[in-house]
Amino acid sequence: MPLLEQIKDAGIVGCGGAGFPAHVKLNCTVEHLIINAAECEPLLRTDRWLMIHKAAEIITAVEMMAEMVKASHIHIALKETYRQEIQALESAIAERSSPVRLFQMKNFYPAGDEQIMVCDVTGRTVPPSGIPLDVGAVVSNLATAYSIYQASQGEPFTSKYLTVTGAVTSPCIVHAPLGTSFAECLKAAGGPAAAGCHVIAGGPLMGKCYSMQEAEKLVVTKTTSGFILVPDDAPLVLNHQIPVNVSLKRAKMSCIQCTYCTQMCPRYLTGHPLKPHMIMRKLAYAQSPEDILDDIHVKNAMICSECGLCETYACPMGLKPRQVNIYLKGLLRQKGFRYEKPLAAFRQLEERSYRRVPSRRIAARLGVDAYYDYHIEECQELMPEVVHIPLQQHIGAPSIPAVAAGDKVVAGQLIGSIPEKALGANIHASICGRVRSVSNSEIIICAE
Structure with missing residues (x-):
């Protein structure tokens, strides 16, 4: 069975983000295959553990993926501080005489952002509202690659x-x-x-x-x-508890137009036309947020990655440009606005190399x-003893139940299938047992 079919049957989705079905994302031909092993957020250690303990399986999977998408450049991008992980991967690469190469990034936030990684590895800027495929690249999370290895061995994502x-x-x-x-x-x-x-x-x-x-x-x-x-x-918890209406009022009253939020914005630094300080300025002079939705700077809020660097690190006034952007994005969607991908080419700014925030400093601020x-x-x-398996763990349509209450199931058995002609992912039983209940949102299985 072709690898792409194995990926689809196994129900693999992107493990590092919103869960885009991998059989759709990897159905392409590209110049660059990039495996994201930078573990963008501070404190998370999963990918690092996998690199140390599953290095051989990961390199095998990356080689198979590269052959499938016909990539001529194959990189695992990770942070240069991952010494033990680098050693484990290099040993696996040498043992197989593999064409896979390691791309060592600085330890900054958000190094693991897909578009930031493409810019670092290839030197190309993904266009606003675009995807890496627009510049000849596809990015897959390291845990996804490990799941693809398991799929190649007949093991579904459970x-x-x-x-x-x-x-x-x-x-x-x-x-x-x-x-x-x-x-x-x-x-x-x-x-x-x-x-x-x-x-x-x-x-x-x-x-x-x-x-x-x-x-x-x-x-x-x-x-x-x-x-x-x-x-x-x-501070992390307290920031989450600030209501959006309070953030909007503070933005109107307290923004000093220092432009730091724009200067440190990762998307702006890759060449995108996003300028958070201009959005805050427009809000300051508006009677209500609805009055400024036709402004070009406000429409550019749609390309905000919501990384939070602007409000966690950049703003000296403690304002929340990200929360403002998220709110405006919601209003724009309600209005039916869709951000059209520009045809022009974009280039990263020269100052990008020295406006990178160390991950530890972000952790301290939080x-x-x-x-x-x-x-x-x-x-x-x-x-x-009991698992509650959601029918929607991915971008796209919820899976259709393939079992009923009372059915006996074994781990790896298909219990939810992709709706016909829809974007979705298969779902399998994660334990052996009996189905306790099936609803529109989840399947509950009890071990026996």
């Missing part, structure tokens, strides 16, 4: 490696069946190390913030990169630097 760290007793990597509860993952890490915590699902900058009570409903999905516990009074140097080596294998 489990996820993720980081559980922060204010926990024993930070660790967890290998969990899809649908495993957050509570099970937290237990594997020894539970909270302090009273009064919030949970970040994902990285500290772009992840979602939950109270412990809200986090009880979280389960491991194909796109879960980690769970981070942080104290209730951490109040999570105490967890930055955790060396996580242990991997906990979880065997939950």
Whole structure:
């Protein structure tokens, strides 16, 4: 069976982002195949663990992927500080006399952003509202590559490696069946190390913030990169709690037009026409946000990557340009606006090389630097009694249930299929057991 069909059958989606179905993304011919191993967000350690412990499998998978997309340049992009990981990958490359090469990046945020990585590796700027394919590249997450290796061996995507760290007793990597509860993952890490915590699902900058009570409903999905516990009074948590209407008022009253948000914006530095300070200026003189939606600078909010560097690091007034951009993007979508990809070529700015923010400094601003140097080596294998498997763990249409309540299933069995003529991904049982219930949103399986 061709590798692309194996990827589709296995239900593989992008592990490092929104979960775009891999069989669609990799159905292309490109010059550059780039494997994203830079683990963009501070504190996450999953990809680093995989590089050390699964190096041979990863290099094998990357070679297969490169042959499939006919790439002539094959790179695994990772941070130059990943010494042990580099050594493991170089050993696997040498053993196979592999054409795969390592591209060592500086340790800055957001090094793992797909478009930033393409700019660094190829020197080409992905156009605003474009994708790497527009400049002859395709980017795949390292964990996705490992899942593709498993698919080539006949193993569907049924489990996820993720980081559980922060204010926990024993930070660790967890290998969990899809649908495993957050509570099970937290237990594997020894539970909270302090009273009064919030949970970040994902990285500290772009992840979602939950109270412990809200986090009880979280389960491991194909796109879960980690769970981070942080104290209730951490700046990271307090920033999440500021309502958007407050941010809008502060923007109108307090923006001093220093332009730092624009000067440090990763998208602006790659050559995109995004200027957050101009958006803040327009907002300051408007009666309401709805009055400025036709302005070209405001429309450029649509190309904001929402990395959060502007509000976490750049703004001296503590304002939230990212939150403003997200709000304006919502208004523009409601109005039916679609950002048209420009035909002109774009080039990165010369100053980009010296406007890179170290990841540790970002962690300090967020109040999570105490967890930055955790060396996580242990991997906990979880065997939950019950899994709640969502039918939508990917971009596209939800999967259609292929089982009914009462059915007996085995791990790896297809339980959700791609709707006909729709973008989607197959879903498989992550444990052996019996289906307890099937709804429009999830399938619950109990071990027997």
